[in-house]
Amino acid sequence: MAELQNLKKKHHFLPASYLSSFATTDDRQGLLWVFDGKEKKKYQQTCENVAFKRDYYSVAIEGVRPDAVEDAFSSIEGEGKRVVRQVEHEKRVPSGKDYEWLMGFLGLLAARVHW
Secondary structure (H helix, E strand, O other), X not given: OXXXXXXXXXXXXOOHHHHHHHOOOOOOOOEEXXXXXXXXXXXXXXXXXXXXXXXXXXXXXXXXXXXXXXXXXXXXXXXXXXXXXXXXXXXXXXXXXXXXXXXXXXXXXXXXXXX
8 A cells, every 4th residue: 555655647648758858947946937828827846746747648557556657657768768869969860779768758758649
């Protein structure tokens, strides 16, 4: 039961690591300008606290942690960001495993949907 207390609750439909590339600092605590279309307001917020929905990717499968999907996404996002930074630095498309990570990351960004 203690294991369930450590579940990730904020499931980002746009990865915080990706958003941090546009923030004041390149981390989850970096600030972004946010526009609230409903309230017609703009404000600053951390990458950690935008573009998420509580338990959005949770699964109910016997023997599988409810946040297993979020864990898998986190792995892809971490490697994807590393490769994107490498591309920025080296100014070339990666090859081999890094190319696979990049394509997986881009595919994941393209496939995610939030309603």
